[in-house]
Amino acid sequence: MGRTARLASSLLVPVVLLAVWEGVSRAGWVSPLVLPPPTAVAARWWAYLLPARPYDAASGSWLLWALSGELPQDAAASLLRIAIGFTLGASLALPLGLAMGAWPLAHALLNPVLQILRPIPPIAFIPLAILWFGLGSPPALFLIALGAFFPVLMNTIAGVRAVDSIYLRAARNLGAGQWTLFRRIVIPAAMPFVLTGVRVGIGVAFIVVIVAEMIAVNSGLGYRILEAREYFWSDKVIAGMISIGLCGLGIDVGMSRLNGWLLRWHRREER
Amino acid sequence: MNGLPDRGGEPAIRLRGLGKVFRGEHGAVRALSGIDLDIAAGEFVCVLGPSGCGKSTLLDTIAGFSPPTEGTVEVLGRPVSGPGPERAMVFQEYALFPWMTVERNVAFGLEVARAAPERIHRVVNGLLARLGLGEFRRRFPRDLSGGMRQRVAIARALAIDPPMLLMDEPFGALDALTRRSLQNELLRLWAEDRKTVVFVTHGIEESIYLADRVIVMTYRPGTVKRIVEVGLSRPRDASSPGFNRLEGELTALVMAEEARHQADEVGRIGDVAPR
Numbered sequence: 411m412g413r414t415a416r417l418a419s420s421l422l423v424p425v426v427l428l429a430v431w432e433g434v435s436r437a438g439w440v441s442p443l444v445l446p447p448p449t450a451v452a453a454r455w456w457a458y459l460l461p462a463r464p465y466d467a468a469s470g471s472w473l474l475w476a477l478s479g480e481l482p483q484d485a486a487a488s489l490l491r492i493a494i495g496f497t498l499g500a501s502l503a504l505p506l507g508l509a510m511g512a513w514p515l516a517h518a519l520l521n522p523v524l525q526i527l528r529p530i531p532p533i534a535f536i537p538l539a540i541l542w543f544g545l546g547s548p549p550a551l552f553l554i555a556l557g558a559f560f561p562v563l564m565n566t567i568a569g570v571r572a573v574d575s576i577y578l579r580a581a582r583n584l585g586a587g588q589w590t591l592f593r594r595i596v597i598p599a600a601m602p603f604v605l606t607g608v609r610v611g612i613g614v615a616f617i618v619v620i621v622a623e624m625i626a627v628n629s630g631l632g633y634r635i636l637e638a639r640e641y642f643w644s645d646k647v648i649a650g651m652i653s654i655g656l657c658g659l660g661i662d663v664g665m666s667r668l669n670g671w672l673l674r675w676h677r678r679e680e681r
Numbered sequence: 682m683n684g685l686p687d688r689g690g691e692p693a694i695r696l697r698g699l700g701k702v703f704r705g706e707h708g709a710v711r712a713l714s715g716i717d718l719d720i721a722a723g724e725f726v727c728v729l730g731p732s733g734c735g736k737s738t739l740l741d742t743i744a745g746f747s748p749p750t751e752g753t754v755e756v757l758g759r760p761v762s763g764p765g766p767e768r769a770m771v772f773q774e775y776a777l778f779p780w781m782t783v784e785r786n787v788a789f790g791l792e793v794a795r796a797a798p799e800r801i802h803r804v805v806n807g808l809l810a811r812l813g814l815g816e817f818r819r820r821f822p823r824d825l826s827g828g829m830r831q832r833v834a835i836a837r838a839l840a841i842d843p844p845m846l847l848m849d850e851p852f853g854a855l856d857a858l859t860r861r862s863l864q865n866e867l868l869r870l871w872a873e874d875r876k877t878v879v880f881v882t883h884g885i886e887e888s889i890y891l892a893d894r895v896i897v898m899t900y901r902p903g904t905v906k907r908i909v910e911v912g913l914s915r916p917r918d919a920s921s922p923g924f925n926r927l928e929g930e931l932t933a934l935v936m937a938e939e940a941r942h943q944a945d946e947v948g949r950i951g952d953v954a955p956r
Contacts, residue, residue: 579746580776584790584841585766594789598780675780675821 446645455481455649480634484650485657488619488630491547492661495554496615500608502555503562507604510563511570512596524563532557532618536625550622557618558611562604569603570596602676605669612665616658631657691758692719693845693877694743700751700902701738712738714902716752722844723875727882727892729931731939735903736881740849743879744770757844766790769838773850775830777822783833784809784818790841808836812866828859832866839870845877852887864890868915885931889924890917895931900938901945907934 428448434440435447442450458481465475477483510517532553539549573596581595623632635650699716702709712735720726728736741747742754745764754761756768764770769790777786784805791801809815812832822830831851838846852860868891871878882888888895892911899906909931913923 576772576774576776577778579764580770580772580778581789581793582764583744583746583766583768583770584837585793586789587793590793595778598778601780675823 443642443644446648450645451648451652454643454645455652458646458649458653481653484629484631484634485653488623488632489657489661491550491554491619491623491630492612492615495551495619496558496612498551499555499558499615500562500611503559503607503611504566504604507563507566507607508570508592508597508600511567511600512592517567524560528560528564532614533621536622539622540626545626547627549626550619553618553622554615557614561610561614562607565603565607565610566600569600569607572603573599602673605672609662609665609669612661616661620654691722693722693724693757694718694720694879695755696743696752697755698752699739699742699749699754701735701742701747702750711902713742713749714904716903716905718896718905720877720879722877725871725878725880725891725893726896727880727888727894728896728898729882729885729888729935730898730903730906731900731935731942732883733942733945734898734900734938736883736898737849739898739903740770740847740879740881744768744847766794766841767843768845768847769841769843771831771834771838771846771848771851773853775822775827775834777830777833777837779822782819782821783814783825786822786833787836787840789837794841804840804842808840811870812836826859827855828863831855831863835867835870839874843876845879848878848880850881850883853882853884860887865916867891872915883935885928885935886919889913889927889931890919897931897934898938900941906938909934 431445432447432449435442435445435450446454459479461475461478462480463478465472469475477486506520510520535553535556536549539552543549543552577595577599578591581591586594619630620632623630624636627633631650631654635647635654638644638646638650696716696718699713699718700711701713702711716739728739730736738747742749743756743761745754745761745768748762756765778789781789787805787808788801791804796804809818812835814829814832814836817825817829817833822833825833834851835846852863855863864887867878880888880891889911895909895911896905897907897909898904909927911917911927913921913927917924
């Protein structure tokens with residue numbers, strides 16, 4: 411199959427689906443409140459993306475203006491929350507996971523508590539988070555950090571435990587002490603597992619940020635689609651959902667690239 | 682006293698009454714028993730035996746990875762209490778650090794010893810050149826063939842300039858041609874530096890091709906069955922009559938142990954239902 415043929419075959423089903431959807435909406439078989447036509451969603455998405463006011467050279471840089479639309483502002487707010495919350499969660503989980511993986515006593519002491527907390531979905535912490543931190547960003551960041559914490563922790567522990575003892579033997583044989591072993595052998599050898607945890611953790615953080623924004627704060631993509639629902643702007647709800655999907659895709663592609671570079675030494679088939 | 686020719690001077694490695702018992706869930710297994718052995722400085726010794734004869738355990742004990750349960754191991758006149766950079770090890774599985782490039786792998790031992798950067802640079806460059814690895818220096822181990830990986834592992838061991846090399850079936854996973862070329866390379870390096878080499882193998886031909894002396898081990902418990910002086914001048918010709926005579930002699934010794942190994946396997950299959 412040639413390039414063009416492949417492209418055509420991959421576009422066929424989406425195009426047909428969009429055409430059917432458009433037809434169904436235009437024919438008036440369903441209310442536009444329930445299912446607006448894709449052209450209306452696209453128009454709404456475009457309006458959502460563009461700046462609200464015309465460009466005024468006096469007010470600042472062109473780039474700031476170009477990103478002053480509602481969608482870029484919402485996306486930035488959500489991504490910033492993910493970044494901060496994930497960093498908080500992962501920076502606790504990583505050292506803890508390394509310690510628990512390398513040091514049986516730490517594992518024995520901490521594992522029971524963590525195993526009790528781990529099955530509780532981060533979403534179930536929402537009421538408690540609001541009681542503890544009130545409304546606004548703090549409870550959202552807490553929930554995101556919590557969501558990112560366990561995947562990074564569990565994978566880091568597994569990664570440290572899976573370090574092939576032959577590397578430790580080889581390094582000790584070449585004169586490495588405990589600290590060198592940990593820093594130069596255990597950490598890099600565990601890295602494939604850790605990065606898997608990071609990827610899963612960011613995925614969970616992305617879910618949690620949307621939910622948290624629907625409940626606790628008044629900015630971000632999650633807040634925006636809930637707000638649109640209150641005005642019965644179903645085209646904007648769908649436009650917001652598409653934006654969330656694009657952000658998720660962007661994060662995943664970025665993480666995949668980063669993993670590929672960090673693990674360029676790793677066997678290809680295991681990437 | 683222990684049937685060894687007097688080579689004069691302090692031996693590089695001295696084993697006395699060495700024994701090793703592994704205790705596990707299914708009782709104790711005696712891996713090594715009553716091994717007396719002196720290895721002279723600069724000597725190339727092969728330890729030969731069937732799998733399960735404890736030859737790798739013997740090497741681990743000398744390396745300091747696993748302390749003996751009986752007897753003593755002395756290296757350069759001092760008892761062994763753990764791994765040390767004067768006994769660099771080369772593993773069958775290469776054990777290269779896959780996240781480091783070739784040059785970082787080779788530099789590792791020197792970096793750990795906090796050598797000066799200029800010295801690290803000089804030593805690494807020298808070894809990469811000596812082992813024909815210059816153009817692969819920035820590659821990761823996964824991009825190298827088995828033979829190339831083992832060259833890197835040898836370079837990594839030599840970088841810390843150890844007086845002795847402990848090699849655990851290093852060429853066991855290589856094809857015959859690559860193995861022969863690495864054997865020649867190892868002999869060349871050995872002729873240049875005269876390091877003490879203890880080389881564990883189950884290859885009879887390999888042991889005769891390489892060693893000054895071949896230590897033939899018995900199967901379980903591992904003891905020294907016979908020490909055979911090779912006494913052929915190097916480079917050795919594997920088709921020469923002297924080589925063949927030794928090969929015949931060693932084959933008979935090893936096959937006798939291999940037969941005990943087989944009998945043992947059959948006995949164990951009789952006892953335990955296959956998993």
